[in-house]
Amino acid sequence: MKLLIAIVQDYDANQLLTALSEAGFRATRIASSGGFLRMGNSTLLIGVDDALVPQVLRIIEEHCRQRTEVVPPEIVGDLHEWYPPNLIEVVVGGATVFAVPVERFERIG
Numbered sequence: 001m002k003l004l005i006a007i008v009q010d011y012d013a014n015q016l017l018t019a020l021s022e023a024g025f026r027a028t029r030i031a032s033s034g035g036f037l038r039m040g041n042s043t044l045l046i047g048v049d050d051a052l053v054p055q056v057l058r059i060i061e062e063h064c065r066q067r068t069e070v071v072p073p074e075i076v077g078d079l080h081e082w083y084p085p086n087l088i089e090v091v092v093g094g095a096t097v098f099a100v101p102v103e104r105f106e107r108i109g
Helices: 010-022 050-063 073-082
Strands: 002-009 028-034 039-048 066-071 088-093 095-101
Touching: 002 010, 002 050, 010 039, 010 050, 039 050, 050 095
Parallel strands: none
Antiparallel strands: 002 039, 002 095, 028 039, 066 088
């Protein structure tokens, strides 16, 4: 048994949760933020049997793609003085997934 902790961009989270649900997986969504641009993220907690981890990872990969966004330098925070005054292209998205072994898992109710 594994606990998958997936950190994804907010704009990917709803589609990902729908796809996970349609495939029969349950997930808990926790609002989070961080990263270079301090944009909104969602942290998903997904309990899954070891044999099903590759299937969940495939679903995450299908719904959490990297993309390029154009942002004004002030969004970059304290580093704005290092950048030119025009817009900056930044790669965002994708997912960071941690697989943690779980000794015991119970669904109550």
